[in-house]
Amino acid sequence: xxxxxxxxxxxxxxxxxxxxPTPAPAVESKADExxxxxxxPKHTQFKKGQFGNPKGRPKxxxxxxxxxxxxxxxxxxxxxxxxxxxxITKKEA
Numbered sequence: 466x467x468x469x470x471x472x473x474x475x476x477x478x479x480x481x482x483x484x485x486p487t488p489a490p491a492v493e494s495k496a497d498e499x500x501x502x503x504x505x506p507k508h509t510q511f512k513k514g515q516f517g518n519p520k521g522r523p524k525x526x527x528x529x530x531x532x533x534x535x536x537x538x539x540x541x542x543x544x545x546x547x548x549x550x551x552x553i554t555k556k557e558a
Contacts, residue, residue, distance in 0.1 A: 500506050538556040545551075 541552050541554055543550055544553055
């Protein structure tokens with residue numbers, strides 16, 4: 466079922482009759498040099514491609530996959546054999 470639109474229609478709001486946007490005025494070089502709230506000095510801002518604390522905390526060292534696999538296979542599990550619970554490694558299971 467189609468909805469019935471009961472609002473007022475805008476007249477003259479088409480894009481064809483709209484005025485073209487005026488270009489923004491050129492920003493003065495003094496405005497770029499202003500320092501204050503949320504406007505730190507240019508020489509203290511991060512350079513392009515630089516971020517955060519480059520000499521900060523090192524990334525976590527990753528272990529080789531083979532070492533991780535052997536460590537996991539060496540862990541023990543509880544298995545039921547002939548109705549008895551026994552502890553064996555995952556490699557033996």
